[in-house]
Amino acid sequence: MSDGWVLVIGLEVHCELRTTTKLFCGCPNEFGDEPNTNVCPVCLGLPGSLPVLNQMAVELAMAIGTALNCEIRPSTFHRKNDFYPDQAKDYQITQYDEPINVNGWLELPDGFRVGIERAHMEEDTGKTTHIGATGRIHGADYSLVDYNRSGVPLVEIVSAPDMRTSAQARAYVTELRSILVATGASDGKMEEGSMRVDANVSVRRSEAEPFGTRCEIKNLNSVRSVGRAIDYEAERQIALIEAGEAVVQQTRHWDEDAGKTQALRSKEDAYDYRYFLEPDLVPLVPDAAWTGAVADALGMMPAARRVRLTELLEEAGQLTDSRLEQVTTVVDLGLDDLVVGAIAAGVPAALTLARTANEAAADPEAARSLDPAPYVTLLTMEAAGTLSATQSKVVLSELLANRGGDPAVIARAKGFEAMSDNSLSVTVAEAVEANPDEWARYCAGEEKLAQVFIGQVMKATRGQANGKAVVAELQRLRG
């Protein structure tokens, strides 16, 4: 960020809800199917068809609202009129001035609160493929429309313009994704489009000044893109103003490959959407019993889960800054239940956390579906020194690849047998002999030099030694 400038960021996140059927009809809410197979008169916008609201979509929207500390209110649906080929009725059914969720907040892991203005329901459009040399909308010869996605339920979560850095925006999207996954509303797969982010960015000289003219950036498909696009856009706006030019309010497209935002051609009918109350749908008036039931069914949210793990580490006296990062990682990936279970089964907290945040996290999907029992068995073997850290990691990757298995059997098959204390002490003695200077400094109190000997022993044993056992032997030799 250039000196003397303050960034203002608000984010709009579209989240596809994981329902079985679409928002207003019984067609399957599924992607990747053959084009135009998951369609019916309603989602094709055929004459005479009428929408009927999906109860599960409403309950997932209420769950999102609850998780984001929103007020859940009586709500209505409007029509947003706009001709576009992938919009089957040439209007979108969306919540307008009476959305279901309003006035909430989301707390980032560092405690910063971002306001949530609203989280409302609406329907998705079909999917357009542009045919022609560029493969993009500009320069296409013609387009093809598939309505499988038409009418898929979305919740749009609109933040207040509370964020001031791209790092906060990234943290917001990361945290929001964890929350959406935790509610069961979303699979959180940004790269597959089930979460789509638009960023409103403006700059000003100081917090005391009014907001600057903002631009909306579309097509942000990863947390990384969110950060890059915001930084690029902020610099672009600052450069304009510093050059004496004005920022023009517009919608811009993020080009990931070029690393730039580009203005989209604006439509000639400048946004007169002629919103009016959808006459084919009736108001939604959730009572306390209904909202209460949705809230009761909600599991723990990421913030509470981080606190739970942090407390376990604290109890074990193993809380450090790097472990706090690991806590965030395992919670983001939904692996914290695995960690909590293993700690409860007696595995040291730090070891469990490290294996989960580093190794298991490499394949989070496999890890989430892992049976906790063999995981506990494996970590117990490692903690006891039966397996070295390196061996334990190898067995774990087998467990993940096979979605389970018996760690002892895998270890045997790999030829991992714990070294006897005797052969270990010989190897350690050899390492000491080969590195006299380091040994002298170690004896003089430079504890970190233990790593040198561990490395030597590991090399000699091809990773089969247990690091803790090596340290114990070194301390024995030092006397």
Next chain:
Amino acid sequence: MTPPRSAFGLAASVRSGAESAGDVLDGYLAAIDAGDGEIHAFNLVTREAAGEAAAAVDRKVASGEDPGLLAGVPVALKDNMCTRGVPTTCSSRILDGWCPPYDATVVTRLREAGAVIIGKTNMDEFAMGSSTENSAFGTTRNPHDPSRVPGGSSGGSAAAVAAGFAPVALGSDTGGSIRQPAALCGVVGMKPTYGTVSRYGLVAFASSLDQIGPFATTVTDAALVFEVIGGHDPADSTSLDRPAPRLLSVLEEGIDGMTVGVVTELLDGVDADVAARTRQAAEACAAAGARVEEISVPEVRLGLSAYYLIAPAEASSNLARYDGVRFGLRVDAEDANAMNTATRSAGFGAEVKRRIMLGTYALSAGYKDAYYDQALRVRTRIIEGFERAYRRCDVLLGPTAPSTAFSIGAKFNDPMSMYLSDVCTIPSNLAGHPAISIPFGTGDDGLPVGVQLLAPALAENILLRAAAVIEAAPPEVGSRQ
């Protein structure tokens, strides 16, 4: 004109095996062949499918199965109700040749009740009009005088029943499109309470006002058809979650002790002969033991203006989907926007374009509050006005239309005077209330006059009891009937 047979009697005859559905159908097809060349009530006669449906009814009768309440009864459908695999055009070029891949709920219910769908009837394009002259496929003529309009927008259905081409028909009523043509063609036409008949598969004009209802030659037949098509439909969110209406049993109960209010404002500006018939109908109610009084409901005067803002606004959005992408007409052009524009400009007729533009304007930035929102406030006022009247009266009475059938072309180039044809019928649509037009004698020109009964929401039982009383006391008929 062939003396009409009641659907009720016809179904009884078919169920008993006294005559076959096939023979009944043949009789009506012969009437169509003989007369519809001149009248043009139908866009399409579904001869073959009707033959199959009639044969299926006859098989059921032969095997002792229940063939349904409308066994073997031919029904004409307004061409804005979706019929699977059968063209559904709304009398518009933009839908010419479109075959829906599904049946409207009312069509399914008719089929299940043993009815035989005989064809799709002509209408004002997308149900916008009061004369059936706004059809892309030619004007329908009034069977009582072929130089006159049948009314509209359901003019084809009204004419079909009046001409004896079908014993009953379905229409849709957004601002009077069942009742006004029923009055002009001398048949019974009923607009039920909003939400009692499913709109699923009815091509929308103005969603918050549209309601399907029957045309018939008797009040009993109208009640019978309403019983078959009515009742909750989970495919329509505005369908009321109530069991199907049961009305046939109450028709003979009379109106002794009820209060009938003759609405002053509905008589404003109507032709003297029509007003006279309306007062005569009130006398018939009094003779049947009802207390009759004049009542003022000043809010109904605002109905026309509110209607011509609300209905076009909804229509402008409902008709956006005719864009040349998924079905119907396409006129190709350089880019998608130009293609949409070329398609719509070629596919819609002048009246549809007028209403789309009017509605777009009423919803557009800067005008929505003054026009559309204001009309919705007026709608509240009209409902309040009716509520006040129904504290004193059980039913209200007025004329259905300001005049008898007018000449073809008389109002075609003057939209405002055409719109005034709906002035008496519109208030019920805005309120969502049921209303019915009953033929009651003729005007000075010898053409049919309809009187209209209005009732509170879901009071179809009272509405039809009063209708049966008026039906049973016709005044002396005019010279031309």
Next chain:
Amino acid sequence: MAGAPRLTRDDVAHVASLARLHLTDEELDLFTGQLAQVLDHAADVAQLDLAGVPLTAHAMAVTNVLRPDTPAPTLDREEVLAQAPSVEDHRFRVPRILGEAP
């Protein structure tokens, strides 16, 4: 509308463009006059003081109409595409699209 300017030819042209309709000059003149007449009639409504009167958008006061999240049959693709003006690769073909997505 009280004191509102009378509907102009430009208003009608703008509205026609919003509604994706192309009007000839003659149609523009004709429709401007006809629509202005309807709006003049609607002045009785526009001029009323109805501040505080609630809006009625639905005739019947019904709430919470929902369907269970269970799949219903989809349409046969060939039947759907058979109705389309232009199809390629089982999708609806349209001319190139100018302007941004909604």
